[in-house]
Amino acid sequence: xxxxxxxxxxxxxxxxxxxxxxxxxxxxxxxxxxxxxxxxxxxxxxxxxxxxxxxxxxxxxxxxxxxxxxxxxxxxxxxxxxxxxxxxxxxxxxxxxxxxxxxxxxxxxxxxxxxxxxxxxxxxxxxxxxxxxxxxxxxxxxxxxxxxxxxxxxxxxxxxxxxxxxxxxxxxxxxx
Amino acid sequence: xxxxxxxxxxxxxxxxxxxxxxxxxxxxxxxxxxxxxxxxxxxxxxxxxxxxxxxxxxxxxxxxxxxxxxxxxxxxxxxxxxxxxxxxxxxxxxxxxxxxxxxxxxxxxxxxxxxxxxxxxxxxxxxxxxxxxxxxxxxxxxxxxxxxxxxxxxxxxxxxxxxxxxxxxxxxxxxxxxxxxxxxxxxxxxxxxxxxxxxxxxxxxxxxxxxxxxxxxxxxxxxxxxxxxxxxxxxxxxxxxxxxxxxxxxxxxxxxxxxxxxxxxxxxxxxxxxxxxxxxxxxxxxxxxxxxxxxxxxxxxxxxxxxxxxxxxxxxxxxxxxxxxxxxxxxxxxxxxxxxxxxxxxxxxxxxxxxxxxxxxxxxxxxxxxxxxxxxxxxxxxxxxx
Amino acid sequence: xxxxxxxxxxxxxxxxxxxxxxxxxxxxxxxxxxxxxxxxxxxxxxxxxxxxxxxxxxxxxxxxxxxxxxxxxxxxxxxxxxxxxxxxxxxxxxxxxxxxxxxxxxxxxxxxxxxxxxxxxxxxxxxxxxxxxxxxxxxxxxxxxxxxxxxxxxxxxxxxxxxxxxxxxxxxxxxxxxxxxxxxxxxxxxxxxxxxxxxxxxxxxxxxxxxxxxxxxxxxxxxxxxxxxxxxxxxxxxxxxxxxxxxxx
Numbered sequence: 181x182x183x184x185x186x187x188x189x190x191x192x193x194x195x196x197x198x199x200x201x202x203x204x205x206x207x208x209x210x211x212x213x214x215x216x217x218x219x220x221x222x223x224x225x226x227x228x229x230x231x232x233x234x235x236x237x238x239x240x241x242x243x244x245x246x247x248x249x250x251x252x253x254x255x256x257x258x259x260x261x262x263x264x265x266x267x268x269x270x271x272x273x274x275x276x277x278x279x280x281x282x283x284x285x286x287x288x289x290x291x292x293x294x295x296x297x298x299x300x301x302x303x304x305x306x307x308x309x310x311x312x313x314x315x316x317x318x319x320x321x322x323x324x325x326x327x328x329x330x331x332x333x334x335x336x337x338x339x340x341x342x343x344x345x346x347x348x349x350x351x352x353x354x355x356x
Numbered sequence: 357x358x359x360x361x362x363x364x365x366x367x368x369x370x371x372x373x374x375x376x377x378x379x380x381x382x383x384x385x386x387x388x389x390x391x392x393x394x395x396x397x398x399x400x401x402x403x404x405x406x407x408x409x410x411x412x413x414x415x416x417x418x419x420x421x422x423x424x425x426x427x428x429x430x431x432x433x434x435x436x437x438x439x440x441x442x443x444x445x446x447x448x449x450x451x452x453x454x455x456x457x458x459x460x461x462x463x464x465x466x467x468x469x470x471x472x473x474x475x476x477x478x479x480x481x482x483x484x485x486x487x488x489x490x491x492x493x494x495x496x497x498x499x500x501x502x503x504x505x506x507x508x509x510x511x512x513x514x515x516x517x518x519x520x521x522x523x524x525x526x527x528x529x530x531x532x533x534x535x536x537x538x539x540x541x542x543x544x545x546x547x548x549x550x551x552x553x554x555x556x557x558x559x560x561x562x563x564x565x566x567x568x569x570x571x572x573x574x575x576x577x578x579x580x581x582x583x584x585x586x587x588x589x590x591x592x593x594x595x596x597x598x599x600x601x602x603x604x605x606x607x608x609x610x611x612x613x614x615x616x617x618x619x620x621x622x623x624x625x626x627x628x629x630x631x632x633x634x635x636x637x638x639x640x641x642x643x644x645x646x647x648x649x650x651x652x653x654x655x656x657x658x659x660x661x662x663x664x665x666x667x668x669x670x671x672x673x674x675x676x677x678x679x680x681x682x683x684x685x686x687x688x689x690x691x692x693x694x695x696x697x698x699x700x701x702x703x704x705x706x707x708x709x710x711x712x713x714x715x716x717x718x719x720x721x722x723x724x725x726x727x728x729x730x731x732x733x734x735x736x737x738x739x740x741x742x
Numbered sequence: 743x744x745x746x747x748x749x750x751x752x753x754x755x756x757x758x759x760x761x762x763x764x765x766x767x768x769x770x771x772x773x774x775x776x777x778x779x780x781x782x783x784x785x786x787x788x789x790x791x792x793x794x795x796x797x798x799x800x801x802x803x804x805x806x807x808x809x810x811x812x813x814x815x816x817x818x819x820x821x822x823x824x825x826x827x828x829x830x831x832x833x834x835x836x837x838x839x840x841x842x843x844x845x846x847x848x849x850x851x852x853x854x855x856x857x858x859x860x861x862x863x864x865x866x867x868x869x870x871x872x873x874x875x876x877x878x879x880x881x882x883x884x885x886x887x888x889x890x891x892x893x894x895x896x897x898x899x900x901x902x903x904x905x906x907x908x909x910x911x912x913x914x915x916x917x918x919x920x921x922x923x924x925x926x927x928x929x930x931x932x933x934x935x936x937x938x939x940x941x942x943x944x945x946x947x948x949x950x951x952x953x954x955x956x957x958x959x960x961x962x963x964x965x966x967x968x969x970x971x972x973x974x975x976x977x978x979x980x981x982x983x984x985x986x987x988x989x990x991x
Binding site: 364365366367368369373374428431432433434435437438440441444445446448449450451452455536540541542543618691694695696697698 | 817818821823833835836837838839841842862871873874875876877878879880895896897898899900901903904905906907908909910911912913917918919975991
Binding site: 316321 | 799
């Protein structure tokens with residue numbers, strides 16, 4: 181679209197009309213219309229420069245945002261990552277009640293550890309604090325979910341005294 | 357976290373998003389629309405009695421129009437990106453489309469009409485003034501120099517047409533602000549087809565009241581007598597518009613109370629507690645019933661000129677308070693209750709912060725400063741020149 | 743006079759053409775995900791299922807999400823609510839969500855007749871009112887069904903936060919842009935599940951891909967009684983709850 185040519189055409193038409201007396205007394209308005217027209221053209225030029233590339237490709241948004249959002253590095257490594265090195269524990273856990281509890285649920289986010297095992301060691305949680313967060317009895321929890329009032333059940337003892345977290349049905353003395 | 361919370365609120369709801377600045381915004385645009393409608397009474401409906409305030413109304417509208425974007429810019433998280441609303445406006449967004457309504461109204465209606473009406477005075481002033489004033493007026497002429505009868509006739513005809521389309525444009529301007537709230541289905545306090553209509557009529561009420569006060573103030577400062585037939589007519593239109601506005605708001609209230617759906621009990625409780633001061637006392641009693649009573653008395657009792665002027669002034673002040681309260685109750689009130697309908701929070705208005713009371717006060721004073729400057733440059737009244 | 747007008751228009755025309763050419767030159771790569779990524783947006787349509795019967799209110803999801811997404815303190819991309827319903831009074835449940843449920847819930851003194859947990863997050867609505875309301879196009883639904891926020895484009899007006907019926911959005915206190923659950927878009931496009939689903943110990947929360955014929959979501963939706971939050975809002979919410987009680991707000 182050659183704006184300069186269009187502009188010339190409009191100007192010619194307007195000028196022609198003015199000289200023919202049709203707009204006698206209205207030149208100042210014609211001038212305003214021309215200024216407005218130029219402003220609109222400038223706005224479209226500004227749009228072409230300033231609107232991000234391919235805006236609207238998938239919808240009314242900047243398509244580059246998808247890649248930007250997706251490029252963030254995960255903080256949690258995911259279940260699969262632990263099995264690469266710790267497949268023995270994973271296999272052990274998969275036979276007990278905590279089969280579907282992810283490693284990072286208790287040991288915290290481990291992507292840094294998974295990338296460089298020596299750089300950061302995951303948490304070894306204190307069972308006295310960790311286990312009740314799921315297993316402390318509450319009327320709001322599903323009734324069939326294993327839960328105890330820890331003060332009645334264990335007194336002051338930590339849960340790990342009697343329960344192995346990776347094999348919750350077994351106690352630490354159980355070597356089977 | 358937020359000790360002002362009562363009951364249950366969704367965790368992200370406890371802090372209000374829209375502050376007193378967003379209360380100011382519909383208030384200011386309402387004044388714009390209302391002042392313009394008053395001007396159009398003279399131009400389109402040929403109500404000669406209000407002709408003395410025609411130009412003053414237009415300038416008042418322009419002064420407030422220029423300040424209107426400022427509270428929004430102060431509120432935005434990234435005001436430097438605000439041009440995006442014009443570059444990539446989302447056509448489904450009421451807020452985006454409003455940017456163009458605002459631009460249309462400012463450029464094509466207000467500025468054009470003022471320029472056309474003042475053009476002769478501007479050209480004369482350009483010819484007769486000296487120094488920097490000459491530059492200013494010459495610039496305002498936009499290069500035109502003809503003020504013969506033919507060109508003035510053209511001005512008058514085009515100006516009449518601009519005022520004509522300006523009336524629906526003014527309705528669109530403030531009705532749209534109402535729609536920005538009224539279209540939010542997530543908020544039962546806002547979501548209503550009545551919202552744009554209530555906003556339009558309350559805008560007219562506030563604009564007429566504002567011009568009434570500005571006109572009286574201008575006569576006081578210029579030490580000129582008030583044109584009483586003009587003032588009486590303004591007050592009459594204020595009264596009738598206010599009756600319509602009040603009826604609409606009562607309709608909304610009665611409808612809500614009667615249907616008593618899930619949201620009602622929450623809203624009802626809120627109005628009786630957190631919003632009692634601003635809704636019952638501020639908006640309904642002080643801001644609507646009393647000014648209506650005062651205006652009714654002036655219409656029916658026909659008291660003396662002095663008493664009428666006092667009552668008009670008092671009534672207009674209370675009216676502005678009432679309309680401001682209405683905006684407050686809509687914007688702030690709409691955010692005080694949880695969308696779970698189970699709890700409430702409080703609005704803690706800061707003072708000297710970006711969205712605090714101090715900027716709000718400054719933004720309300722600013723239009724009057726601008727108006728004062730405009731009145732100096734483009735005097736609305738025909739003074740007898742020596 | 744007319745000469746200067748002509749010149750002005752010619753100059754404007756030249757400016758427009760030249761700037762257009764410059765724009766073409768500046769054109770960067772297309773907006774797809776990284777060129778080496780094997781992820782194809784067209785192959786997925788994301789949703790989530792939540793089984794109320796399995797939620798134990800441990801708050802692990804809230805903690806993990808906060809860590810994974812650097813959620814600012816006091817704001818929540820996901821949270822857990824505890825409901826206590828007495829008898830037949832569905833209209834007045836007692837609800838609490840201390841710190842979003844991040845550290846569990848305090849014990850109840852006088853237990854009600856019925857109590858349960860409800861975890862909530864952005865519903866990634868198919869007819870999202872927040873997307874509709876955004877004035878600039880900063881919040882949008884991706885082609886694979888995730889409602890996202892373009893933090894570089896958001897102006898921070900807060901209209902989307904007003905428009906969301908579920909209260910899942912907030913204004914980021916330091917970035918000053920709208921923020922909310924992104925369905926861990928940076929994870930799901932790499933074949934991982936969301937952080938909240940990863941650490942859910944009971945499998946109450948599960949990421950679902952409606953376009954994957956092998957996804958368990960299809961059976962889940964077919965076999966169970968399914969609800970969404972606030973169905974009267976007709977948002978096309980894509981977080982599907984199993985056995986959501988009528989008292990839930």
